[in-house]
Amino acid sequence: MLTAAATARNILPEMKDRSAGIVVKGSRFAPSNFIGLMGITMHFERGAEIVAEEDPAEYVYQVISGTVRTCKLLSNGRRQIGAFLMEGDYFGMEARAVHCFAAEAITDATIHMINRNTAFAAAGRDPEIARALWDITARSLDACQQHSLLLGRKTALEKIGSFLTEMAERQGSHAEIDLPMSRQDIADYLGLTIETVSRTMTQLECAGTIALPTSRHVLVKRRQELARLSAC
Amino acid sequence: MLTAAATARNILPEMKDRSAGIVVKGSRFAPSNFIGLMGITMHFERGAEIVAEEDPAEYVYQVISGTVRTCKLLSNGRRQIGAFLMEGDYFGMEARAVHCFAAEAITDATIHMINRNTAFAAAGRDPEIARALWDITARSLDACQQHSLLLGRKTALEKIGSFLTEMAERQGSHAEIDLPMSRQDIADYLGLTIETVSRTMTQLECAGTIALPTSRHVLVKRRQELARLSAC
DNA sequence: CGGCTCCTTGACATCGCTCAAGTGTAGTGG
DNA sequence: CCACTACACTTGAGCGATGTCAAGGAGCCG
Numbered sequence: 001m002l003t004a005a006a007t008a009r010n011i012l013p014e015m016k017d018r019s020a021g022i023v024v025k026g027s028r029f030a031p032s033n034f035i036g037l038m039g040i041t042m043h044f045e046r047g048a049e050i051v052a053e054e055d056p057a058e059y060v061y062q063v064i065s066g067t068v069r070t071c072k073l074l075s076n077g078r079r080q081i082g083a084f085l086m087e088g089d090y091f092g093m094e095a096r097a098v099h100c101f102a103a104e105a106i107t108d109a110t111i112h113m114i115n116r117n118t119a120f121a122a123a124g125r126d127p128e129i130a131r132a133l134w135d136i137t138a139r140s141l142d143a144c145q146q147h148s149l150l151l152g153r154k155t156a157l158e159k160i161g162s163f164l165t166e167m168a169e170r171q172g173s174h175a176e177i178d179l180p181m182s183r184q185d186i187a188d189y190l191g192l193t194i195e196t197v198s199r200t201m202t203q204l205e206c207a208g209t210i211a212l213p214t215s216r217h218v219l220v221k222r223r224q225e226l227a228r229l230s231a232c
Numbered sequence: 233m234l235t236a237a238a239t240a241r242n243i244l245p246e247m248k249d250r251s252a253g254i255v256v257k258g259s260r261f262a263p264s265n266f267i268g269l270m271g272i273t274m275h276f277e278r279g280a281e282i283v284a285e286e287d288p289a290e291y292v293y294q295v296i297s298g299t300v301r302t303c304k305l306l307s308n309g310r311r312q313i314g315a316f317l318m319e320g321d322y323f324g325m326e327a328r329a330v331h332c333f334a335a336e337a338i339t340d341a342t343i344h345m346i347n348r349n350t351a352f353a354a355a356g357r358d359p360e361i362a363r364a365l366w367d368i369t370a371r372s373l374d375a376c377q378q379h380s381l382l383l384g385r386k387t388a389l390e391k392i393g394s395f396l397t398e399m400a401e402r403q404g405s406h407a408e409i410d411l412p413m414s415r416q417d418i419a420d421y422l423g424l425t426i427e428t429v430s431r432t433m434t435q436l437e438c439a440g441t442i443a444l445p446t447s448r449h450v451l452v453k454r455r456q457e458l459a460r461l462s463a464c
Numbered sequence: 465c466g467g468c469t470c471c472t473t474g475a476c477a478t479c480g481c482t483c484a485a486g487t488g489t490a491g492t493g494g
Numbered sequence: 495c496c497a498c499t500a501c502a503c504t505t506g507a508g509c510g511a512t513g514t515c516a517a518g519g520a521g522c523c524g
Contacts, residue, residue, distance in 0.1 A: 075463045078385045082377055095370035100377060123362060130355060130362035137369045138327035144376040145314055145332060151383035152423030153310045156512070183471060191384030193513055198472055214521090215471060231307045388480065415503060428480055430504055446489090447503060 038122065039114035044105040051092060051103040059113045060136070061092045066109025067180040070101040071188065081189040083143060084181060086170060090136045107180045151191045154231060159190040160200045161229030164210065168220060177218040270354065271346035276337040283324060283335040291345045292368070293324045298341025299412040302333040303420065313421040315375060316413060318402060322368045339412045383423045386463060391422040392432045393461030396442065400452060409450040 041064060044050055050061065053072060061068075063085050070082040070091055082101050085091050091103055105111075123130035150162050163186065167177045179186070187194045204210045209226055211219040220226060273296060276282055282293065285304060293300075295317050302314040302323055314333050317323050323335055337343075355362035382394050395418065399409045411418070419426045436442045441458055443451040452458060 072381055074381070074385055080381045080384045082380060093370070094377075095367065095374045100374070120363070124359040127356040127359075127362065130359065130366070131352070134355075134362070134366050134369060135327065137366060137373060138325070141369060141373040141376060142327045142332070144373060144380060145326075148314060148376060148380050148383055149304055149306070149312045151380055152312045152420075153306055182469095188384075194471080195473085195514080196512060199512095202472075425481055426503080427482085427505085431480090434504070 038118055039112055041110060041112050044109045044111060046105055046108050048105045049102060050105060050109075050111060051099050051101075053099065053102045055099045055102075057092060057094060057097055057099050058116055059092060060090060060116055060119055060133075061103065062090050062112040062114070063087055064110040064112050066111075067106040068103055068109055068111070069106050069181065069185060069189075070103045072101050079188045080191070081185060083140075083147070084185075084189065090140070093133070093136050093140060106185065149232075156190075156192055156196050156200050157203070158229055158231045159192060160197065160204065161226050161231070163190055164204075164218060164220065165226055165230050167218075168223075168226075174223055175220050177220065179216045179218065183215070270350055271344055273342060273344050276341045276343060278337055278340050280337045281334060282337060282341075282343060283331050283333075285331065285334045287331045287334075289324060289326060289329055289331050290348055291324060292322060292348055292351055293335065294322050294344040294346070295319055296342040296344050298343075299338040300335055300341055300343070301338050301413065301417060301421075302335050304333050311420045312423070313417060315372075315379070316417075316421065322372070325365070325368050325372060338417065381464075388422075388424055388428050388432050389435070390461055390463045391424060392429065392436065393458050393463070395422055396436075396450060396452070397458055397462050399450075400455075400458075406455055407452050409452065411448045411450065415447070 039059075044066070050068065065087055068085040068089075068091065070085070071079055072082065073079050083089075083091070084106070085103075092099060094100060119129070119133060123133050150159055154162065164177060167179065168174055171177060181189075183194045183197050186192075187197045190197070192200075201210070201212065204226075205212050207225075209220075209222050209229075211221055213219065271291075276298070282300065297319055300317040300321075300323065302317070303311055304314065305311050315321075315323070316338070317335075324331060326332065351361070351365060355365050382391055386394065396409060399411065400406055403409060413421075415426045415429050418424075419429045422429070424432075433442070433444060436458075437444050439457075441452075441454050441461075443453055445451065
């Protein structure tokens with residue numbers, strides 16, 4: 001299957017290094033809105049690969065709707081998910097010429113793609129764009145650093161606690177969480193197995209900290225308790 | 233004890249937002265050399281704290297000589313080391329207004345400090361500086377992503393294998409490694425305990441993969457084997 | 465209803481942690 | 495040069511959190 005970058009290369013050969021490609025007006029999602037003014041928007045079905053590992057890093061991506069995971073496989077099939085990306089989040093803004101992480105749509109997703117060279121060229125002319133590109137990268141770094149802490153030094157219970165707290169915050173709802181990702185995705189994000197994720201969620205439900213009306217729908221009963229478990 | 237940022241605030245109150253402070257000529261260490269042209273150089277003794285957690289993020293730091301660790305403490309005293317920084321490496325270039333990780337000198341170290349506002353102001357005038365700042369951040373991100381993979385999905389043996397391979401590469405020597413950091417530092421970097429680090433090193437020595445003339449000096453006997461163990 | 469896929473649960477194994485000695489090794493002072 | 499101390503590192507024994515393997519349940523869709 002063709003990845004998004006490969007597809008866009010066919011659609012937009014003439015876009016390279018021009019500062020304005022197909023214009024998408026009034027994007028609400030860019031940290032500074034002008035970044036949303038260049039590039040194209042594409043739709044991906046649940047499960048579709050947006051970026052493959054080792055794809056040339058030609059684009060920066062912003063999630064307009066849906067949820068995306070970035071992931072990397074190790075030799076023996078183990079998988080690490082680097083991040084879950086939701087409305088407004090950027091990905092693919094990395095130092096290397098090829099992407100180290102693949103990106104896949106967890107749900108149907110709308111993604112805005114900006115040519116990297118175009119973005120860097122625009123940054124060369126406009127300091128605000130340069131600063132916006134730096135912000136995107138620095139935010140990814142911040143998220144990655146927090147995640148390292150979790151992976152290196154937290155117990156299964158603390159990992160799940162942190163994860164649910166993070167998801168609640170990102171959804172702007174403190175009592176109700178919708179999980180677009182599977183238990184396996186959560187496990188690969190937290191460095192656990194699917195069984196441990198499942199057991200720990202059950203444990204939190206038994207303790208009355210959360211309720212699980214369905215496996216993808218979490219009600220936070222004792223928010224304080226969950227925050228305490230995060231052990232930051 | 234006063235951290236470096238606090239000290240520099242006293243030394244250099246007049247520097248803020250001026251593009252050239254105390255000039256250090258001919259720095260060989262910046263990715264683009266002009267970044268090395270602003271700021272001051274300070275010396276730190278082994279064990280000194282350069283940045284404290286939650287310090288305001290006023291400076292960007294570059295290691296001129298010596299080794300530095302960035303670290304963060306969790307509630308119950310557990311510690312995660314985010315990175316080991318050596319000659320030429322930058323740290324403190326983060327998204328937030330306060331530093332999330334402390335930085336401490338592992339050996340006596342010479343550090344070049346650049347005022348962040350000064351750097352960003354210069355970036356607003358010179359696209360090459362803006363690009364250099366982005367590069368620094370993107371490199372940190374790359375290192376952090378690789379490290380997440382290690383923390384989340386590698387066994388103790390693979391972690392030690394990856395660590396030794398990384399150190400060998402960074403020292404430009406493929407047969408001999410000098411470890412400036414303690415076993416506890418290595419443990420906190422890899423998400424292990426000191427005992428497991430020690431045991432795993434011994435195990436590699438018994439297997440003939442490495443030799444340990446002293447605990448801080450590693451001879452790589454079978455580089456291929458070590459690389460295979462890294463499981464990337 | 466059958467056949468998916470995803471999730472949960474149980475029994476057991478194991479890797480890495482905890483606790484507790486014991487062994488260097490470097491530095492200090494006599 | 496030799497004690498003495500302090501600190502870093504190693505090693506052993508036992509345990510426990512998490513992984514592995516296997517079975518079964520729940521929801522979904524044709």
